[in-house]
Amino acid sequence: MPQCRGRAAAGACRIRQGRRPRGPAHQAHPGGGPPLNVEVSGAVPVPVEVAEAALGAAAEAVRNAVRHAEARALKVRLRGDEHGFVLSVADDGVGFSPAGVQVSSVGLRRSVLRRMADVAGTAEVHSSPGDGTTVRLVWQRDRARAVRTGEFGGAVAETPDRMASIRAAVGDVRRPLAAVCVPYLLATGVVAAIHTVRSPQVSWLMVWYVLLSAVTVALLLRARTAIGGRAAAAASAFAVGGAVCSFIVIPTSGIADDTSWPIGAVTPLLTVLVIVRPPWEALLALVLEQAGVVLVLLAGPPFADSWGESVAKAVPALFAPALGVGMGLAIGQTVARLGAAVMRANAERAASAAVESARQAREAMHRRRLADLDEEILSFLRRTASGALSPQAPQTRVRARMLDQAVRDELHLPGVLGRSTRELLGAARAEGCVVTIQSDADHPPPPDLLRCLLASALGTGPTPQDLILSVEPRPSALLVSLVTLPGDPARAAALREALTGTSAVVEDGTESTWVEVSTYAAGVVAPPIAVPIDGDSAIGDPAAG
Template sequence: MERGLSSAMAALSALFALSWSVFLLADGSAPDPDVRAVGAVFLAQAVITATRGWRMRLSRKDAAVAFVLAVLGQAVIALGGTSRVVVGQRCLLAVPAVLLATAALPRWVGRWVCVAAIGAQVAASWPADGPAVALESVWPVVATAVAGGVLVPLMRTAGDRADRAQRQVRAVKAAAGRAAGRREAHRHFQGMLHDEVSTALQAISLPGVPVARLREAATGAVTALAAAPAGPGLGGRSDLAAVLRSLRAPEGTTLTIEITGQVPVPPDVAEAVMGAVREALRNVEDHAGARTVRICLRRGARDRPDDTDRGSDGFTLSVTDDGRGFPAGELPSTSVGLRRSVIRRMTTVGGSAEVLSTPGRGTTVRLLWSPPAAAPAAGTAARPGAAEETVGRMQAAVGDVRRPLAAVCLPFLAVMGVIAAVHTLRTPGTGHLLVWYVSLAVITMALLLRAGTVIPRPVACGACVFAVVGALGSFHVLPLVGLADYTSWPVGAVTPLLTLLVIVRPAWEALTALVVEQIGIVVLVVAGPPIASSAGATAALVVPALFAPALGVITGLAIGRTVARLGGATARAEAERSVTLAAEAARQAREELHSRRLADLGEAILPLLTAVGSGRCAPDDPDVRERARLLDGAVRDEIHLPGVLDRAARELLSRARGEDCAVFIQSDSDDPHPPAFLRLLLTTALNCGPTPRELYLTVNATPGGVRASLVLLPGHEVRARALREAVAEAVTGSVVENSLSSTWVEADVRAS
């Protein structure tokens, strides 16, 4: 925001420089060298301020220099008589000082500097012009000081508020990124446990599996455990065709891979597809009894029912075997392999999967994926107009644009209203001009209230016509020589309206109205009776009058466009920053969850898998196979109850399995469940009484929580009593029943 204020001040200083250049050229024949010296000094100051404002942030030094020069310039001109310089040009000595004071100095210091600069101009004019003219001539400086004193703090406050809001947005997006990263890492870890770790441990626990295959499976599982999941869409594109060609044929089958050309996809899609295909091949090897397997990959996903309007991008991949197959509808909803490792993987990345099978005729697993629908091309959808875009960008920078607009316009309206009333009383036959100004002020206020949305073009153009026609028409009753003072006040009365419109509407509308007014005044001066003794003297009178409305309009244009540009840049940078922060938060969450889950399981599993993969232990050793069987049970428990079991619970389950207890844990969802209550059920059941012969734990999702059912065979009164006491303290409405054949617990647990 500070940089924007400096840029706006640079634009105004360039306008000051232009005015002083015209003044020096028009009054070059004047015999007073002190006036030319003042003009040259202020021209140099305007050029330096404009250059510094564009290149860097203006500082307190610039404000101090402007104030000193303003006071000295007024004194120099006053010593020779203020009548040598028209009032409009004298105001240009103090306007830069008050603008820089409000923008670059502390608030209380800036106020006193503004008062001193205004007082210097009044003191310089008072002896020659009288108190009334001296006070009247200072109104542009007063209005500028009031507008700057209100606008600059408001913009800074709004900027601070926008910064806080942006920090809150970043925090929310980072939290959302962390949550998404945890969900993604959870799904990745669950799939990796089933596809790699459990498969390797199960193979090690079975006799007769070739040693080479066991080592390959163990090494692959270790690699999978060590690799954290990649984020979606990161790292460019992966060629799906290339990674599919590295697949190994299932044991006892012939694998044929049919691929034409490259199929580039995001890395997360390639990872999901490879996991799904590997699971399909494992099912072929373990269950199908097939002789041949064919993988067919082709670009385009037109076979998908809901893909009719998504084009031919994406792919269709099928894994077909000639095995025994199974009846349609036989696939259970709780099938871990196909449901989680195939269907869930594809839906997670925006694709789909289907399993088609017929007894005796084999099975086909079909995977389909299409990229997300592209955003409408430029011009195909409604885009905001220039006015909507400008207002939107300003709102991104300062919030409600009506407050800064009111700070710019209302001081000018108020002061100009006083001047209009005073001159209407002084000049007979000009009462209709006061009515015109009151109407103009009402229109400006109405448009100011509407500026928070969009002002329609017909309304804006109509207001411009009313303002310019009234200002030029005033010279039917006002003398052109009044351009030297505030008798021609209607010329500057259009400033608030045009300033407002140049900020919230396309700039050309207000600038066109300003140019029309300026040209009209020049035409009237050229066509009318002489108002000065020479062309140079005439220019010296006219230029400050033309500069009065131009100052406000150019000020509004500079501030409005600077704020809009900064707002647009802020919005773009904030969007990019938020995306980056969310992605980084998701990456950290993925790595943290992966590391935590790995720490829970890896200390027991990794040594065994590493030893088998490296050949340091014989996989046909009965102790190794038994250890692998128990660890496979622990992995499957973790798959069904992710994040629930701690070390103590896993040790109890492993001990129970070692004592020939058949443990069956089933869940209808792989999302995390209430860990404390489920751990309480298991530890109470296994710590009280003898080891049961069978243990069944089923967890089903319910609206607002889960339903946990625990069955232990045979029944045991001591165990039942301990379970009854434990669950009664944890949840209400639980049921614990016991008989000689079984102990049964059922409880509804609300999600925390």
């Protein structure tokens, strides 16, 4: 479990390495199940509701693996920084088809996917029968902030990773690649075997082709995850070098028939690379092969009566690998664009689900706080009716006014002012401060920002005579203003310190201290002061943190 603590009026939590042996990883056995390998790098500061959602989703993924995957090993990896994190849970079990998961599957859809959607994160499930399952949980601070403020464009319009786009469109890319490449490898192998039998002096080409086929299959098996740049470069060099050097033993006249089979033998490998690696790498390898073959042909004896006839004989052999790579490039680009569209649609759905979840959380919090106020009011009325409190007593009148103001505050800012904030306002009113709260916005401002402003304004220096808090909508933000009368330099200094790092404007004079901050422009990050956190803060409220 993470160690969570309040950080400057925000429910901030650090997913720490926790109680574990020193080093990058440790192993455990969850509930007597398969060994669990955990890798954590550093500390990841996130809002408390994000930590709870991620840990709950990861725990559900581990439980599913233990119960259903028949896994021999589990691996949990956390990587992140101040911008966000990626938490993955992988097993080597039987796997399944994500498309076949029933809508009613609570474990996968509600406990994993919906938990992350509720905090503006994403959850990806990669699995196929026999290949295990990987659940990938991603949360980015900028995207969460965009969802919270309603500015979805920057969050969902990012260009997705190419391989992630392909996986979103076709799932396991190895299957369609194998359907194309394996038959080609087998057919070329038959041609290579026939020529090896006819011409034993070129048997080394058969050895080269066997190794080339093994390299192609190895890259094909790695296509689901990632193929490193060095591995791709080495494989391309081996393939291109062998194809060009084949004309050391093959006569140049062989370019006109299937004796030139090594030229086309590189096609499956380049097709794999042009789809799973940056396309320019495979295209560069193709150009080098074509150029090398052309130079060898030009340097060798003529194999036709005229230049035009030589070109006519060489073009078909050179065209074969170019056609395969070109088709692979076109298919890969099309599939990547389709996958990108799928990912953007999923991101938009997740953003909408997060906004709806936040709205429901605010409404639930509003109902709970009204219920708390109802209980306080009913208790006050019961004590007054029973004679425990005298209706004429000054304390009773003050208490009645306080309860009336608390209800009015809740109606102005529904679901925002928690118990500690209400007590802070009540104490100021009890000392004679006239508190006025105004809001014309349809959506409430971040609770942490208001707690920070009120705590700084009322917790420094003498209690002001007047305090006016207003919230006004702007095209892409909320403008929060706070004015206290009279002015106080110490109060202004405390507000400036609390809002360090934001675009807040703080001005002070003899008559008033004035603060204005835009929740969007300021980023609404947790201000660096110690302010008590309400115990009834809403979990899943996108404004928290």
